[in-house]
């Protein structure tokens with residue numbers, strides 16, 4: 221029996237990836253420092269020239285990697301310490317206790333430990349909440365659907381810590397959205413109307429428990445983020461890997477003082493492929509649990525997504541057909557809950573074949 225066969229006996233087969241998708245841990249660790257790190261201090265100081273340089277760095281990183289880190293972002297680390305402490309208290313509770321606020325298809329906010337990415341179970345536990353407190357939208361039959369945040373009774377301060385975190389990070393995310401607009405040669409506030417008053421932003425607390433067979437599973441299987449922009453902070457354990465253009469998986473150097481930013485599928489379509497939404501995954505390890513907090517910046521349900529006309533001309537015809545963000549989101553949520561036996565909805569389905 222090989223090493224992996226022995227490992228296989230230690231975990232539920234629902235987590236075990238097909239061999240071609242399993243992580244190669246050693247190689248990735250040698251390539252920690254490649255993802256660009258952008259210093260936001262000039263932006264916060266309203267230094268115009270410095271901000272222009274940041275815009276150029278954002279354009280380059282988004283084109284080459286789809287990912288970058290930002291430092292000197294102005295979000296106090298104390299807020300992260302508080303969210304982490306409260307979240308770890310929550311994730312340490314007995315499973316029956318956590319499952320009292322379990323996410324369902326009808327009420328998708330709260331705790332979840334059985335997420336499927338591409339139909340394999342992720343080695344993680346999550347807690348999701350929306351930054352607006354609740355979401356309201358019309359179902360296909362016209363009925364109003366209301367989805368509210370589901371806070372646990374225990375620990376009692378999780379909600380306060382998360383709300384303070386939200387206040388501090390959403391502002392940063394919108395500044396980054398402005399930098400991205402500028403980086404495409406658009407007015408800074410180009411995207412604002414899609415988010416004002418109707419965004420579908422959410423924050424996820426991720427806990428990746430230590431795993432006895434880290435070579436067979438992933439904390440999050442390879443995927444692309446479907447929204448506009450992800451603003452993530454991770455602890456010092458590390459494990460987030462990005463797929464470089466040559467196909468190699470590169471580990472992002474874990475820095476508690478940095479946010480990891482990536483452009484999602486919406487920027488790929490809006491920019492007509494100038495910025496690509498890049499595959500990433502999370503590798504777990506045998507000894508340490510890992511904590512991360514992504515903020516997903518997503519527009520309102522009614523948003524129709526299409527390549528931005530200002531970026532098109534005769535040499536650059538549109539590469540995507542228009543689609544509706546709300547419909548896309550609902551289709552995705554359904555496939556995350558059920559193993560539909562098919563790849564979930566991808567933007568490639570809206571690609572125009574030239």
Ligand SMILES: O=C(O)CCC(=O)C(=O)O
Nearest residue numbers: 426440454460502512514
């Ligand atoms: O935990 C991480 O570092 C990444 C999580 C992620 O990619 C996701 O939730 O979409």
Ligand SMILES: [Fe+2]
Nearest residue numbers: 443444445500
């Ligand atoms: Fe992701």
